[in-house]
Amino acid sequence: MRPADFANRHNPPATILNPMSRLLAIAIWLIAIATIVLMAWFRRLPEAISEHSGRIDHQFKITMAVIGVGFFVAQVALGYIVWRYRAREVESARYSRGDLRVELALMMVTAIIFIILAITGQRVWAQLNLNQSPPNAVQIEVTAQQFAWTFRYPGTDGKFGRTDPRLYNDADNSIGARPGPLGIEPSDPAGKDDLVTGSLVLPVDRPIDLTLRAKDVTHDFFVPALRLKHDAVPGMKIHVHFKALKEGRYEIACAELCGQLHHQMRAMLEVKSQIDYDKWLNEQIGKVNNRR
Amino acid sequence: MTAPPGFIRKYIFSLDHKVIGVQYFFLALAAALIGMLMSLLIRLRLAWPQKRWPWLELIFPQGFRDGLMQPEFYLAMVTMHGTLMIFMVLTVAPQSAFGNYFLPIQLGTREMAFPVINLSSFWMTFLSLGVLIAALFVEGGAPIGGWTFYPPLSAVPSAGPGQGPGADLWLVSIGIFCFASFLGSINMIVTTLRRRTKGMSLLRMPLTCWGWFTTAMIALLSFPILFAAALMLLADRHLGTSFFNPGGLSFSGRPIAGDGGSPLLWQHLFWFFGHPEVYLAILPGMGVVSHILANFARKPVFGYRAMVLAMLAIGVFGFLIWGHHMFISGMNPRIAIAFSMLTLVIGVPSAIKTFNWLGTLWGASLHLTTPMLFAIGFISLFISGGLTGLVLGQTALDMVFHDTYFVTGHFHLIMGVAAVFGIFAATYYWFPKMFARMMNEQLGKLHFWLTFIGVYTIFVPFHVLGIAGHPRRYADTLKYEYLRSLDSLHVLITIAAFVTVAAQLIFLINFFRSLFADQRAADNPWDGTTLEWFTATPPVRDNFSGKMPVVYREPYEYSVPGAARDFLMQTEP
Numbered sequence: 001m002r003p004a005d006f007a008n009r010h011n012p013p014a015t016i017l018n019p020m021s022r023l024l025a026i027a028i029w030l031i032a033i034a035t036i037v038l039m040a041w042f043r044r045l046p047e048a049i050s051e052h053s054g055r056i057d058h059q060f061k062i063t064m065a066v067i068g069v070g071f072f073v074a075q076v077a078l079g080y081i082v083w084r085y086r087a088r089e090v091e092s093a094r095y096s097r098g099d100l101r102v103e104l105a106l107m108m109v110t111a112i113i114f115i116i117l118a119i120t121g122q123r124v125w126a127q128l129n130l131n132q133s134p135p136n137a138v139q140i141e142v143t144a145q146q147f148a149w150t151f152r153y154p155g156t157d158g159k160f161g162r163t164d165p166r167l168y169n170d171a172d173n174s175i176g177a178r179p180g181p182l183g184i185e186p187s188d189p190a191g192k193d194d195l196v197t198g199s200l201v202l203p204v205d206r207p208i209d210l211t212l213r214a215k216d217v218t219h220d221f222f223v224p225a226l227r228l229k230h231d232a233v234p235g236m237k238i239h240v241h242f243k244a245l246k247e248g249r250y251e252i253a254c255a256e257l258c259g260q261l262h263h264q265m266r267a268m269l270e271v272k273s274q275i276d277y278d279k280w281l282n283e284q285i286g287k288v289n290n291r292r
Numbered sequence: 293m294t295a296p297p298g299f300i301r302k303y304i305f306s307l308d309h310k311v312i313g314v315q316y317f318f319l320a321l322a323a324a325l326i327g328m329l330m331s332l333l334i335r336l337r338l339a340w341p342q343k344r345w346p347w348l349e350l351i352f353p354q355g356f357r358d359g360l361m362q363p364e365f366y367l368a369m370v371t372m373h374g375t376l377m378i379f380m381v382l383t384v385a386p387q388s389a390f391g392n393y394f395l396p397i398q399l400g401t402r403e404m405a406f407p408v409i410n411l412s413s414f415w416m417t418f419l420s421l422g423v424l425i426a427a428l429f430v431e432g433g434a435p436i437g438g439w440t441f442y443p444p445l446s447a448v449p450s451a452g453p454g455q456g457p458g459a460d461l462w463l464v465s466i467g468i469f470c471f472a473s474f475l476g477s478i479n480m481i482v483t484t485l486r487r488r489t490k491g492m493s494l495l496r497m498p499l500t501c502w503g504w505f506t507t508a509m510i511a512l513l514s515f516p517i518l519f520a521a522a523l524m525l526l527a528d529r530h531l532g533t534s535f536f537n538p539g540g541l542s543f544s545g546r547p548i549a550g551d552g553g554s555p556l557l558w559q560h561l562f563w564f565f566g567h568p569e570v571y572l573a574i575l576p577g578m579g580v581v582s583h584i585l586a587n588f589a590r591k592p593v594f595g596y597r598a599m600v601l602a603m604l605a606i607g608v609f610g611f612l613i614w615g616h617h618m619f620i621s622g623m624n625p626r627i628a629i630a631f632s633m634l635t636l637v638i639g640v641p642s643a644i645k646t647f648n649w650l651g652t653l654w655g656a657s658l659h660l661t662t663p664m665l666f667a668i669g670f671i672s673l674f675i676s677g678g679l680t681g682l683v684l685g686q687t688a689l690d691m692v693f694h695d696t697y698f699v700t701g702h703f704h705l706i707m708g709v710a711a712v713f714g715i716f717a718a719t720y721y722w723f724p725k726m727f728a729r730m731m732n733e734q735l736g737k738l739h740f741w742l743t744f745i746g747v748y749t750i751f752v753p754f755h756v757l758g759i760a761g762h763p764r765r766y767a768d769t770l771k772y773e774y775l776r777s778l779d780s781l782h783v784l785i786t787i788a789a790f791v792t793v794a795a796q797l798i799f800l801i802n803f804f805r806s807l808f809a810d811q812r813a814a815d816n817p818w819d820g821t822t823l824e825w826f827t828a829t830p831p832v833r834d835n836f837s838g839k840m841p842v843v844y845r846e847p848y849e850y851s852v853p854g855a856a857r858d859f860l861m862q863t864e865p
Contacts, residue, residue: 020660020665020737021658021660024660024665024668027741027744027745028672031672031745031748034748034752035676035748035752038752038753038756039752039755039756042756043755043756043759044759044760045759045760045761046760046761046774055688056688056689056691056692059686059688059689060683060689060692063682063683063686063689064683066682067679067680067682067683070675070679071675071676071679074646074650074675075672075675075676077650078650078653078668078671078672078675081650081653081654081656082653082658082660082668085589085653085654085655085656085657085658086658086660087590087657087658087659088657091657092590092657092851092858093589093590093591093655093656093657093850093851093858094591094655094656094851095591095592095850095851095852095853096591096592096594096655097592097594097595097596098592098593098594098595098596098597098598098648098651099594099595099651100595102647102651103595103598103644103647103648106643106644106647107640107643107644107647110639110640110643110644111637111640114636114637114639114640114643114682115633115636115637117636117682117686118632118633118635118636118637118685118686119633121632121685121686121687121688121689122629122632122633122686122687122688123688124688125625125628125629125632125686125687125688125691126625126629128688128691129625129628130625130626146451146452146543146544165540165541165542165547166542166547168542168545169545170544170545171545215540215541215542216444216448216451216541216542216543217442217443217444217445217448217451217541218442218444218445218555220620220694220695222695222761222763224761224774227691227692228691229620229691229692229694229695230620230622230691231620231621231622233538233555233556233621233622234444234538234540234541234555235538235539235540235554235555236538236622238622251772251773251774253761253763253772254763255694255695255696255763256442256695257367257436257437257438257440257442257445257765258445259436259445259451259452260362260363260364260367260436260452260453260767261363262363262367262765262766262767263363263763263765263766263767263768263769263771264771266771266772
């Protein structure tokens with residue numbers, strides 16, 4: 001190829017560089033359209049069953065609408081500019097260093113939109129995280145380990161027994177096992193009726209308060225259907241609260257890389273009616289007590 | 293008169309910033325090729341998790357069993373891919389490679405402020421890469437904790453495969469890299485502040501120089517934190533400290549000693565470095581894009597001062613928002629609100645830069661050479677990737693999308709593609725000056741088209757996966773019913789990834805063939821205005837043959853009304 005004779009290209013014959021302009025403009029427009037279509041058709045959020053999920057999904061939709069419009073307008077503008085301002089014999093470039101008024105106007109509009117999004121985004125967060133759960137919330141403890149979830153119910157006394165990391169015994173996780181995988185101190189009377197399970201069973205329409213714990217590394221308790229996700233950190237007891245509004249079975253996943261089987265840390269969430277939940281709970285606690 | 297330098301002094305242990313720049317470039321190129329191959333292995337498992345690959349087992353006997361890729365091999369690839377790409381490619385190529393080569397020239401000076409430190413920095417980076425690669429070959433293999441390396445998983449050598457010697461080598465490699473980058477940043481800052489030629493005021497510097505300068509300031513202040521964190525983690529692993537160990541840890545019934553530390557401390561330290569790091573990866577590319585746009589639009593950059601202020605604002609604000617990686621880490625939720633507000637604020641200077649790029653193109657006379665195509669592609673990709681940041685920056689929405697493919701899609705569009713387009717644009721633009729040959733335009737355009745379409749095909753679907761709740765760093769999703777319907781999307785992405793990586797061969801062939809082409813390039817093949825086009829091709833040892841340039845003009849005087857040609861070089865009175 002000859003060395004670029006760029007000077008001659010400043011007034012290029014129409015055939016050399018113009019097709020690339022049109023091609024690029026069309027490509028950018030097609031990408032913009034394809035992206036919007038793909039996202040609109042396939043952006044299936046998982047089914048939402050918690051009390052706060054409506055507000056979160058609403059905030060998400062508003063945000064996606066705003067950025068969708070921004071994305072489309074910006075890409076179309078880019079494509080238009082590439083098409084319209086391709087190098088041509090008749091027209092040279094406009095010497096302009098900028099326009100402060102346009103800059104400031106665009107900056108203000110952008111800043112206002114971003115700040116509104118930022119503020120509206122905090123409301124749901126504040127409602128979820130800055131308030132205590134109600135006093136009658138069902139208390140359940142969630143413990144993460146490589147590579148399983150364990151759930152603990154406080155039993156009829158409503159109190160969790162003390163746990164001691166030195167007592168962890170993964171080998172025996174039969175019902176009522178002490179100390180068991182959570183290391184429940186056998187001497188602590190509060191722990192005698194604690195129910196330890198591998199599935200999270202909840203009553204529908206009741207406030208729930210989960211205490212997240214971890215035995216070895218940082219994990220993350222993620223229930224897509226509840227729109228709930230939070231890290232479970234060793235050495236910390238972290239409370240999250242929500243209300244499930246629909247009965248059914250939903251999957252729980254780990255969302256913080258915790259080792260080679262991070263992708264297999266699955267558990268089930270079962271939301272039952274209050275009657276079915278009470279029946280289940282009494283049955284299970286009965287089995288725990290029978291084992292004594 | 294001294295004797296001319298021998299081969300070793302000229303090409304291996306050279307004090308010439310141009311040679312060092314080229315050395316960094318080839319280091320980044322090698323790392324990028326390895327990183328890309330790793331990404332293909334990642335994609336293979338995601339598309340076909342139960343397929344057997346007997347020939348891969350021959351190459352990686354530890355990583356495969358009966359031809360099946362083991363999850364720990366997958367996670368090692370994820371960890372090493374991220375580490376190589378972020379450190380050895382995105383921190384090295386835009387800043388250390390092109391910055392070292394062109395900063396002194398664009399400033400009109402003969403050499404960097406500290407050439408010996410420069411040489412040491414390169415060889416330290418080279419050593420760091422060697423140590424990192426060595427992690428693949430030690431007992432247990434490469435670490436599996438992701439490039440983010442969170443303890444306790446990374447603090448306890450027995451916590452998983454690869455977390456033993458492999459993790460130690462990773463930490464040592466990163467420590468060396470931090471030190472080398474820190475020294476390199478001092479060089480760039482001092483050179484920019486003290487070595488500009490007569491007439492080159494700060495506001496007459498090309499935007500590339502502002503990009504390198506801001507990036508160097510970021511590196512200066514952030515790399516020492518990562519260095520400290522790496523030392524602390526090594527101490528936890530081997531010296532019995534408990535910076536990150538809260539006590540009471542037990543792995544499969546085996547208790548681990550330690551008490552009083554916090555896993556969150558690592559996250560604060562790491563992300564205090566890690567967030568500025570991503571701006572470090574993109575800012576030089578932003579400078580290059582502005583520079584190239586002006587050149588091929590034959591127009592000044594729209595709002596030069598606003599562009600400078602926006603870069604500085606991004607640099608400053610970049611240090612105030614690290615907590616947005618930790619909204620649901622256990623950190624105080626009130627602080628999360630503060631970080632979230634600041635995160636959305638940093639979108640404003642980024643938006644200003646995008647408006648100004650569009651403003652630069654408006655009313656232009658656009659010449660779509662290959663560097664220009666990549667620069668325009670950068671803008672399109674930056675718009676796409678940047679906007680999804682507005683979702684992730686909101687606390688409540690991040691709760692849904694944290695650690696899903698939505699995040700992976702976001703950062704790949706910005707770093708894995710836009711920043712890389714900046715590197716490609718710079719390569720095609722400056723190749724004639726560095727190697728005195730032109731790259732082939734047809735191959736360049738083909739490379740652009742395949743890559744541009746390819747990366748959109750790969751990464752837009754990532755957002756669909758994320759919205760569906762697909763967690764990241766999963767070796768497969770076979771256990772989850774709610775993810776079954778996404779299997780075909782994984783196959784599509786993998787095929788697109790293979791095609792796009794294959795398209796990079798076009799770039800490699802073009803690059804290496806052009807190095808040995810017959811026809812030499814002119815000194816100023818693009819009719820650019822800045823000082824690098826004023827030198828010989830390639831520039832001589834002291835850049836200007838003893839005649840230091842005097843600067844009379846701003847950097848982007850294209851299409852000045854009344855001028856004889858459509859550009860006025862900075863040296864023209």
